[in-house]
Amino acid sequence: MNELLIIALVFTVLTVIGVPLFAAVGVSTILALFLIDIPYTLMAQTGYTSLTPFPLLTIPLFVLAGRLMEVGGMATRLISIATNLVGAYRGSLGLVTVFACMLFAALSGSGPATTAAIGSVTIPAMRRDGYATPFAAAIAASAGALGSVIPPSNLMIIYGLVSETSIPRLFLAGVVPGIVVTIFLMITTYIIARRRGYGGSGDAFSWTPFLQALWAGKWAIGAPVLILGGIYGGAFTPTEAAAVAVFYALFVGRFVYKELTAKKILESLRFTALMAGLLILLTPTLAFGQLSAFYDVPTAVEAAITSVTSSPILIMMFIGIFYIIIGTFMESLAQIILFTAVFLPLVQSLGVDPVLFGVFTVMTCEIGFLTPPLGGNLNVASRISGISIESISVAVLPFILAYVLGLLFMIFIPEATLWLPDAVYGVAAY
Template sequence: MNELLLLAIAFVVLTLIGVPLFAAVGLTTALALFLIDIPFTLLAQTGYTSLTPFPLLTIPLFVLAGRLMETGGMANRMIGIASKLVGAYRGSMGLVTVFACMLFGALSGSGPATTAAIGSATVPAMKKDGYDVPFAAAITASAGALGSLIPPSNLMIIYGLVSETSIPRLFLAGIVPGFIVTTLLMMTTYIIARRRGYGGGGDPFTWGPFLEAAWEGKWSIGAPVLIMGGIYGGIFTPTEAAGVAVFYALFVGFFIYRELTLRKLLEALRFTALLTGILILLTPTLAFGQLTAFYDVPAAVQAGITSITTSPFLVLLLIGIFYIFIGTFMESLAQIVLFTAVFLPLVVSIGVDPVLFGIFTVITCEIGFLTPPLGANLTIASRISKISLERISVAVLPFIGAYVLGMIILITFPDLTLFLPNWVYGPPSVR
């Protein structure tokens, strides 16, 4: 127990003094190995094995595909389709932002990438339309987080690898929650915009302009159909689908829309390298996760929480509160790797499906994207809108409320999440 306390203090101190998270976890793990006299080669072995799973390649490929689709003109076509649907409503450009983020989330697999792709076009448009800048940035940051919930999702891939849960089942399970959270975000946007008198000056919906925009953006719409249809049609695996998405984006960008250039391609590669560099966290966090098993942390957590309640709803609510708090200063990838090993045995023991827990975990990570001081989406939206992080942090609070409401709905009615994967693959007990 004294060793655990020492390790906890070491980790907190390293984090507070500004040591990068991967180094803080790595140094804490090295200290633990020293205290229990385990060879330091564990870190090297874990480092090698953590980067060998083939599905891990899916993450940089989907990030690259999303960036190529953005710079190649596909994101703008999606915005055009969305604007023809809701252009005459109050908060129209805000609604367009949310809807376009949902569409683009089916391409990028990343919340920060979706925020950057859609926000770079819609934030200036909202400014021009008279929106309060913090509100416009808050819409972009919160809607961009959908990129991690709408399949394919990089966070679902990491969770699937760590928990040994079927990634295709997780992708299917994210569809209905994705639509629910999208609806809640659009309702929040509409209510605030109506009160403040934003937007509503666009053309009313008519089939002609909408079908014209849909025809022009057919290659953009075709991307998620190709990706998800290929996976569930048994044509290719999620990893192969990511590779197909990259080639599709290159083909459309270079030969159909002709907006992709060599310079944009190089920039997309650089963006992908920077964004996927976060995978450096895998080595120390997985090693640290192995040590939690050595110290029987999962069993202690299970005993502690079940002594309070065994209600699946209350247990998930308690874990959700913890995840939201920890997400304010911890990267989502590290959060998933570190705490899935701790909490998954607990929730499974009280009858929670691992797929449901995966979607629940992703939603709490999305809230972490929107909470300072880390808040990746807030940082990107701040750069796009050129205002301080503090101003966006206040404006985003109603949207955080929408995510929390979505989380409560999904843990109250788990069948909303599990219906599709159980329908396609059968219940877990018979698959």
């Protein structure tokens, strides 16, 4: 137990003083190996096994597909569809941003990528329409976080690999919570915009321009239909679907919309390489997770929490609060790998479905995208809008409430989250 306290202290100090997370976890893991006299080859073995699973290819492929769709013209078509659908209402551009982010989330699999794709177009437009810049940036940042819960989701892929949970079931389970949070975000946007008098043409909705925009964007709408329809129709696996998405994005951007140049393709490859670099976290965090099992941390945590309460609802709330706090300074990837092994056995012992817990975990990570100092989406929105993260952090607080309500929705009505995967694949036995 003394060794465990030393390791925890070293990890905390390294994190607080700003050491990169993969290095902080790696140093803590090596220290643990030294203290308990386990060969250092564990790190090498874990490094090899952590990067060999075939589904890991899904992450860089979906990142590349999302980037190609962004620069190839699909994002602007989705914004046009959203504008013609909800553009006449108070706070129209804000509502368009949320709705377009929901649509693009079904293409990108990433929160920051969704924020960049939609926010780069709508934040300047909102500013020209009289929106306060922090509010405009907050809308894009908060709605962009939908990219991690609406399928396909890179974070769900990582959770599925770590927990050995079906990735297609996780994807389907994210649909209803994603739609619910989208509705909460739109309500929040509308209320604030109405109070401040932002936007809204006042024109009645018309089917003709909407259908025209829908026809012009049919190739963009067809992407999630092809990707998700192929997965659930059994035509291909999630990894194969990601590869299909890349070729689809190349074809549409290059030959249909004709906006995808060689320069944009090279920039997309560079962007993907930088994003895929986050996978360096896998080796030290998985080794760290194995050591937590060696010290029997999951059992100790289960005993400590169940000694206070055995209510699944209260325990899920406690875990959610913990995840949100941790998410302020820890990468979502590391958060999922490190703590799934600790908390999943606990919630499963209380009858919580691992698919539900996976979506719950990912949604808490979305809140981490919106909280400083790490706040991935805040950083993206800050660069686009040209204002400080601090300004956006204050404006984003009402939108964080929308995600908290989404978490409560999953906790109190778990059947709604599990309904779709159970309907497609049948009720799973764990």
